[in-house]
Amino acid sequence: MIRFESVEYIYPNGVKALDGIDLEIGDGEIVTIMGENGAGKTTLIKHLNGLLKPVKGKVLIDGIDTRKVTVASLSKKVGIVFQNPDDMFFSENIWEEIAFALRNFGYDEEVVKRRVENAINFMDLASYVDKSPFTLSGGEKKRLALAIVLAWSPDIIALDEPTIGQDILQKEKLLQVIKLLNSQGKTIIISSHDVEFIADLKPRIILMKRGKVIADGNAEEIFLNEELLKSCNLLPPQLITLSRELEFIGVRPRLYSPRELAAEIMTRLQR
Amino acid sequence: MFRDFIRKTRLPSGVDGDLRIIEVKDLGFKYAGTDFYAIKEVNLEINEGEFVILAGKSGCGKTTLLRCLNGLIPHFYEGEFEGRVLIDGVDTRDCPPYILSQKAGMVFQNPDNQLFALSVEADIAFPLENLGLPREEIRDRVEWALKLLKIEELRSRSPFELSAGQKQKVAIASVLAMRPKILLLDEPTSSLDPISAKNLIDAIIELNRKHRLTILISEHRLTHLIPHADKLAIMDKGKILYFDEPRKVLKEDVLMYGVSIPRVVEVVREMRKIGGCLPFREVPLSVDEFIRDLRGVLR
Ligand SMILES: Nc1ncnc2c1ncn2[C@@H]1O[C@H](COP(=O)(O)OP(=O)(O)OP(=O)(O)O)[C@@H](O)[C@H]1O
Ligand SMILES: Nc1ncnc2c1ncn2[C@@H]1O[C@H](COP(=O)(O)OP(=O)(O)OP(=O)(O)O)[C@@H](O)[C@H]1O
Ligand SMILES: [Mg+2]
Ligand SMILES: [Mg+2]
Numbered sequence: 001m002i003r004f005e006s007v008e009y010i011y012p013n014g015v016k017a018l019d020g021i022d023l024e025i026g027d028g029e030i031v032t033i034m035g036e037n038g039a040g041k042t043t044l045i046k047h048l049n050g051l052l053k054p055v056k057g058k059v060l061i062d063g064i065d066t067r068k069v070t071v072a073s074l075s076k077k078v079g080i081v082f083q084n085p086d087d088m089f090f091s092e093n094i095w096e097e098i099a100f101a102l103r104n105f106g107y108d109e110e111v112v113k114r115r116v117e118n119a120i121n122f123m124d125l126a127s128y129v130d131k132s133p134f135t136l137s138g139g140e141k142k143r144l145a146l147a148i149v150l151a152w153s154p155d156i157i158a159l160d161e162p163t164i165g166q167d168i169l170q171k172e173k174l175l176q177v178i179k180l181l182n183s184q185g186k187t188i189i190i191s192s193h194d195v196e197f198i199a200d201l202k203p204r205i206i207l208m209k210r211g212k213v214i215a216d217g218n219a220e221e222i223f224l225n226e227e228l229l230k231s232c233n234l235l236p237p238q239l240i241t242l243s244r245e246l247e248f249i250g251v252r253p254r255l256y257s258p259r260e261l262a263a264e265i266m267t268r269l270q271r
Numbered sequence: 272m273f274r275d276f277i278r279k280t281r282l283p284s285g286v287d288g289d290l291r292i293i294e295v296k297d298l299g300f301k302y303a304g305t306d307f308y309a310i311k312e313v314n315l316e317i318n319e320g321e322f323v324i325l326a327g328k329s330g331c332g333k334t335t336l337l338r339c340l341n342g343l344i345p346h347f348y349e350g351e352f353e354g355r356v357l358i359d360g361v362d363t364r365d366c367p368p369y370i371l372s373q374k375a376g377m378v379f380q381n382p383d384n385q386l387f388a389l390s391v392e393a394d395i396a397f398p399l400e401n402l403g404l405p406r407e408e409i410r411d412r413v414e415w416a417l418k419l420l421k422i423e424e425l426r427s428r429s430p431f432e433l434s435a436g437q438k439q440k441v442a443i444a445s446v447l448a449m450r451p452k453i454l455l456l457d458e459p460t461s462s463l464d465p466i467s468a469k470n471l472i473d474a475i476i477e478l479n480r481k482h483r484l485t486i487l488i489s490e491h492r493l494t495h496l497i498p499h500a501d502k503l504a505i506m507d508k509g510k511i512l513y514f515d516e517p518r519k520v521l522k523e524d525v526l527m528y529g530v531s532i533p534r535v536v537e538v539v540r541e542m543r544k545i546g547g548c549l550p551f552r553e554v555p556l557s558v559d560e561f562i563r564d565l566r567g568v569l570r
Contacts, residue, residue, distance in 0.1 A: 011432065013428070013429070013432050015432070035464070036436075036464045036466070036467070037434055037435075037436030037437055037440070037462070037463060037464050037467055038433070038434040038436065038437050039434075042434060042435065083435045083462065084381065084383065084435060086381060086383065131305075135302065135304070135305075137329060137330045137334060138329070138334065138380040138381065138457075138458065138461075139329025139330060140329060140330055143329075161435070161461075161462065164458075164461045164462065165329060165380070165458060165461060165491070166329060166491065167327070167328045167329045167491050167529030167530070167531070168491070168526065168529055168530065168531035169328065169526075169527075169529045170328075170329055170529070171531075193436075193462070193463065193464050193465060193468075194492070195465060196492070196494070196531075196534065230466070232464075233464040233465065233466040233467060234464060234465050234466065235465040235466060235469065237534070238494055238533060238534040238535060238558060239534050239535075239538070241558050242534070242535060242538065242558045242561060242562075245558055245561075245562045246562070246565075248566075249565070249569070258534055258537035258538045258540075258541050259541045261538050261541075262538050262539075262540075262541030262542040262544075262545060263541075263545065265538070265542060266542055266545045266547065269550075270547075
């Protein structure tokens with residue numbers, strides 16, 4: 001379980017990025033953090049493995065206060081895929097990049113090999129194994145960052161803007177990966193601006209604004225609240241907007257899938 | 272502010288008399304140390320004032336093509352270069368990148384590669400100072416760009432102490448302030464929140480409409496862009512497969528090339544599967560078009 005208790009964080013330049021965050025995320029939940037640019041999403045995520053420590057209040061991961069342990073020891077429990085993955089690479093090739101953390105955790109070479117290969121296949125990186133991480137395309141880098149965390153398979157996985165640079169096929173796959181990990185009991189925390197992706201995932205959504213949590217609810221409830229979304233610089237998924245505009249033929253505004261909405265429209269039109 | 276944005280220059284004309292501002296012929300590029308062409312047999316002609324979307328799977332060669340258009344390839348990236356690229360009538364091989372970047376300004380996929388100064392303001396002003404513009408002009412342009420991106424309050428902050436979306440806005444502002452004739456945008460909205468992304472798209476559409484700015488934008492999320500674009504190019508494995516009006520391209524099965532179609536288009540496809548008479552003559556690309564057509568038949 002993850003608990004934030006009145007957490008405040010101030011960057012050295014004086015910007016208060018987290019301003020009294022109280023939050024509880026249970027084991028096995030999928031949670032999405034949404035909010036305008038600069039709201040504090042990345043700062044919050046960096047508190048999960050102790051990379052940043054609260055100036056006031058505390059963050060507890062399974063009861064462990066992040067101020068009292070090292071990032072290295074928390075990393076076994078919490079894996080983060082950063083928004084800009086460039087910062088996390090340093091190896092000569094992709095294989096070594098994925099293997100590095102595993103070796104550090106002390107797995108024997110047999111296990112390392114199996115896990116690296118699984119992660120590479122899973123994220124569609126097989127044709128790049130010998131390439132340097134720095135010569136990958138934008139989307140490929142992001143997938144490598146995901147592969148690294150998949151390979152070490154921590155209980156809590158935080159993905160900061162995972163759909164950046166991903167085409168629709170990769171996004172569909174990512175959706176499957178997230179659901180699969182979750183079905184294995186993992187807790188998943190995602191920060192994302194990609195409303196269409198989140199509309200497919202339908203997770204619990206936490207809205208942030210200026211370092212505060214201003215709403216917390218299920219996807220449909222949040223996406224139907226236009227005023228609230230607007231105040232966080234968000235737009236509803238396109239099919240919520242469409243279903244709202246279709247009220248004149250009797251369609252009720254909801255978070256439909258394309259197929260559901262098509263069926264609904266055809267039924268209404270036949271009347 | 273964009274009044275003398277487009278200088279009159281003589282360009283090779285297209286058949287239709289429009290000025291051909293980008294001309295790519297049999298272009299191919301293989302990065303040093305790799306054994307395949309990241310792009311190959313690319314032919315592309317874009318007229319002045321056109322708004323073009325570049326889409327395709329991750330790794331299909333979008334960034335590589337853009338790098339060829341602003342001269343980073345072949346001037347900075349080593350590899351095998353084939354064919355030729357003419358920007359505003361100039362062969363990119365014969366023109367140093369700093370000159371090209373004034374004609375074809377590029378916003379990089381990763382803004383970190385573009386930011387360097389001590390403050391946001393200085394970051395936007397620096398390239399303008401290099402152009403030798405008068406101080407007054409520089410100040411006006413910096414203010415204009417800060418306002419356009421709604422980042423006035425970040426002006427004195429260090430660009431390295433910003434959130435990802437804020438960085439992306441600064442990178443865009445500094446390229447727009449240069450007022451290039453051609454704007455190359457590599458996934459410019461990837462880190463922007465939805466309303467900021469919409470504001471940016473609205474702003475560049477206005478620049479395109481009012482000032483005939485030529486725009487080439489690579490994107491994975493097309494929903495808000497598609498209704499405004501003149502052309503949609505779809506790339507796969509380094510080649511351009513389609514290059515036509517978006518409505519025509521979307522008739523093809525583009526999903527297999529990783530292109531996300533707007534959800535309203537998906538709804539229309541699902542309606543077709545159900546069968547019966549549909550109220551659309553052409554595929555609607557936005558919620559507005561969808562509702563307009565539906566009301567049209569129901570009236
Ligand atoms: N390294 C840093 N130093 C100083 N201030 C920072 C730093 N990183 C972020 N900030 C500031 O802290 C606030 C929160 O930033 P954060 O990166 O957490 O936002 P975010 O919600 O992730 O935004 P985005 O959607 O743009 O990624 C912003 O005002 C930002 O300018
Ligand atoms: N500097 C480089 N050195 C070697 N190979 C590279 C380099 N940059 C890109 N590549 C390779 O060239 C191919 C095309 O990459 P490019 O960056 O053009 O793709 P893209 O379409 O922009 O992808 P994305 O949507 O993920 O950004 C990829 O296979 C990539 O790995
Ligand atoms: Mg962020
Ligand atoms: Mg790219």
